[in-house]
Amino acid sequence: MMTEPLLQVKEITKLYAANKGCANVSFDLYPGEVLGIVGESGSGKSTLLSCLSARLAPDSGTIQYRNRAGEMLDLYGLSESRQRQLQRTEWGIVHQHARDGLRMGVSGGANIGERLMATGERHYGNLRATAEQWMSDVELDTDRIDDKPTTYSGGMQQRLQIARNLVTHPRLVFMDEPTGGLDVSVQARLLDLLRRLVTELNLAVVIVTHDLAVARLLAQRLIVMRRGEVVETGLTDQVLDDPQHAYTQLLVSSVLTP
Amino acid sequence: MTSSPVRAGYNFAYLDEQTKRMIRRALLKAVAIPGYQVPFGGREMPMPYGWGTGGMQVTAAVIGHDDCLKVIDQGADDTTNAVSIRSFFRDLTGVDTTEETEAATLIQTRHRIPEKPLHEGQILIYQVPIPEPLRFIEPSEVETRKMHALEDYGVMHIKLYEDIAQFGHIATAYAYPVQVNGRYVMDPSPIPKFDNPKMDNSPALQLFGAGREKRIYAIPPYTEVRSLDFEDHPFEVQRWEASCAICGSESSFLDEVVMDDQGNHEFICSDTDYCRTRLAQQEERA
Numbered sequence: 001m002m003t004e005p006l007l008q009v010k011e012i013t014k015l016y017a018a019n020k021g022c023a024n025v026s027f028d029l030y031p032g033e034v035l036g037i038v039g040e041s042g043s044g045k046s047t048l049l050s051c052l053s054a055r056l057a058p059d060s061g062t063i064q065y066r067n068r069a070g071e072m073l074d075l076y077g078l079s080e081s082r083q084r085q086l087q088r089t090e091w092g093i094v095h096q097h098a099r100d101g102l103r104m105g106v107s108g109g110a111n112i113g114e115r116l117m118a119t120g121e122r123h124y125g126n127l128r129a130t131a132e133q134w135m136s137d138v139e140l141d142t143d144r145i146d147d148k149p150t151t152y153s154g155g156m157q158q159r160l161q162i163a164r165n166l167v168t169h170p171r172l173v174f175m176d177e178p179t180g181g182l183d184v185s186v187q188a189r190l191l192d193l194l195r196r197l198v199t200e201l202n203l204a205v206v207i208v209t210h211d212l213a214v215a216r217l218l219a220q221r222l223i224v225m226r227r228g229e230v231v232e233t234g235l236t237d238q239v240l241d242d243p244q245h246a247y248t249q250l251l252v253s254s255v256l257t258p
Numbered sequence: 259m260t261s262s263p264v265r266a267g268y269n270f271a272y273l274d275e276q277t278k279r280m281i282r283r284a285l286l287k288a289v290a291i292p293g294y295q296v297p298f299g300g301r302e303m304p305m306p307y308g309w310g311t312g313g314m315q316v317t318a319a320v321i322g323h324d325d326c327l328k329v330i331d332q333g334a335d336d337t338t339n340a341v342s343i344r345s346f347f348r349d350l351t352g353v354d355t356t357e358e359t360e361a362a363t364l365i366q367t368r369h370r371i372p373e374k375p376l377h378e379g380q381i382l383i384y385q386v387p388i389p390e391p392l393r394f395i396e397p398s399e400v401e402t403r404k405m406h407a408l409e410d411y412g413v414m415h416i417k418l419y420e421d422i423a424q425f426g427h428i429a430t431a432y433a434y435p436v437q438v439n440g441r442y443v444m445d446p447s448p449i450p451k452f453d454n455p456k457m458d459n460s461p462a463l464q465l466f467g468a469g470r471e472k473r474i475y476a477i478p479p480y481t482e483v484r485s486l487d488f489e490d491h492p493f494e495v496q497r498w499e500a501s502c503a504i505c506g507s508e509s510s511f512l513d514e515v516v517m518d519d520q521g522n523h524e525f526i527c528s529d530t531d532y533c534r535t536r537l538a539q540q541e542e543r544a
Contacts, residue, residue, distance in 0.1 A: 081409070114416055117413075
C-alpha cells in the first residue's frame with residue numbers, strides 16, 4: 001500500500017503581475033521525500049515556498065497538510081495561531097540568509113532552545129543539554145554555545161540555523177537556497193550534513209535552489225519552474241539527464257564544469 | 259469634606275473632563291483584560307516624559323474629592339519627585355495627602371510596592387517607562403501585538419536563559435516578567451523582583467500607566483500573577499546579609515547608602531513609611 005501524502009498542493013496561484021509569482025502549481029509530497037524546485041531568478045520559486053510554508057496566502061488553490069495525528073489540514077483554513085504552531089513544531093524553515101532565520105542578539109544556545117521554550121520546555125539543564133547535542137550534530141564547536149551568532153562565520157550561522165529548526169524534530173523542512181553565498185568547500189560540508197540529517201531523521205524536504213548540483217545531490221524529485229509556471233517535473237536523474245522542455249535543456253547545458 | 263479649593267483657572271485634577279473620561283474607558287478595558295496593554299491618547303503633562311506622566315494621568319483620571327493620596331518614589335515619601343507630584347495634586351484637587359500606607363486610598367508609585375500589606379479598596383498606580391515585555395527581543399510593535407494575541411511567549415524565556423548562561427543564575431533584578439491570570443505576559447514596570455510576589459492575589463487594584471508609550475494596563479484585585487522561571491532555576495527574590503540601620507528590619511527591601519568618603523556604607527529600608535512605623539513601635543515599647 002502507498003503511504004499517504006504529507007503535503008497535497010492543488011493549483012496554487014500567487015501572482016503579483018502577469019508571469020510574476022507562481023501559477024497553477026500542483027504536486028504531492030510524501031514522508032521522507034526530498035523535492036527540489038529549480039529555475040532561474042524571478043521564476044517564482046521563493047513565492048511558491050512562502051505559500052507552502054504558510055507565510056504568504058495564495059490567490060487561489062489549496063494546500064493540505066497531514067499532521068502528526070494523521071488529520072488532513074487545509075493550511076489557509078487554519079487560524080493564524082495554528083499556522084504558527086505548525087511552523088514551530090512540525091516544520092522547519094531554513095532561510096537563504098541565516099540572519100533572517102536567527103536571533104542575532106542572543107547566544108547560539110538560546111537560538112537552538114527557542115523553539116523548545118516556545119513549546120513549553122521549562123528545564124534549563126535539559127535545554128542546555130539539547131543545545132549542546134545539536135551543536136555537535138551540526139558540527140559546531142560546543143564551546144561556542146554562549147557566543148552570539150554575529151561572531152560565527154557564514155557557514156556556522158547556516159548550520160546553527162539548521163540546528164535551530166531541527167531541534168523540535170520537524171517532519172517537513174522548507175529550505176530556500178541553504179547553500180547560497182557559501183564557498184564551495186563549506187557548501188560541500190553543509191550538503192553532506194543535510195543529506196545525513198535527512199536520512200537519519202526521515203525528513204520530508206522542499207528545497208529551492210538554482211544550483212543543479214545541489215538538486216542532484218539532495219533531491220529525489222524535481223520541479224522546474226520558469227516565469228511562474230512548472231515546465232517540467234520528474235525524478236531528478238531523469239530530468240537532469242534527459243531534459244524534455246527547451247528551458248530545462250538550456251538550464252542543464254548552462255552548468256559550468258571546471 | 260475636608261478638601262480645599264482647586265487652584266484658580268485649572269480643572270479638578272488638571273486634565274479636562276473628556277480626557278479623564280477617555281482614560282477611564284481605557285482603564286475599564288484594562289481591568290477587564292488583566293495584563294493587556296490598552297492604547298490611550300496620552301496627554302502632555304506639565305513635566306517631561308520619564309518623570310511619571312503616565313502614572314499622573316491615571317491618578318488624575320481616578321482621583322475623587324474623598325480620596326487620600328500617597329506618592330512614593332523608590333519607596334520614599336520624601337524624594338523630589340514624590341514631593342512634587344504630591345503637591346501638584348494637593349494644589350489641583352485639594353484632596354488629603356498622607357505618607358501612611360494604611361490611610362491612603364490612592365498610592366502612586368515608582369519602583370516599589372509598599373512593605374505594609376495593601377487592603378481592599380486601595381488603588382496602586384505605577385509609573386511605567388517601557389510597558390512592552392517583548393520589546394528587548396522584538397522591536398516591531400505590530401509583531402509584539404501579534405505575539406501577545408497568539409500567546410507566542412517562547413521568547414520570554416530566552417532572556418532568562420541568557421541570564422543563566424552568562425551569570426549562572428537569573429540575574430534580572432527588576433522589571434521581572436510575569437504572567438497575569440494565566441494569559442498575558444506583562445512587564446511589572448521597574449519594581450525590584452523582590453516586590454513581584456506582592457502583586458500576586460493582591461486585594462488592591464493595580465493600575466499601570468505609560469505616558470510616553472501611551473499604554474495602560476491593570477491587575478484587578480485577587481488576580482494570579484506568576485513570575486516566569488525555569489524548573490531547575492525557580493524564581494527567587496533578593497536577600498540581604500545586612501539589616502536596616504535605622505529600624506533593624508531584616509525582611510524589607512534595603513537601599514545601600516554611602517556614609518562618607520572612606521568607603522563606609524549602611525543599608526536602610528527603601529520604604530520610609532514602613533521604617534518610620536517600625537521605629538515608632540520600638541520607641542513605644544521602650
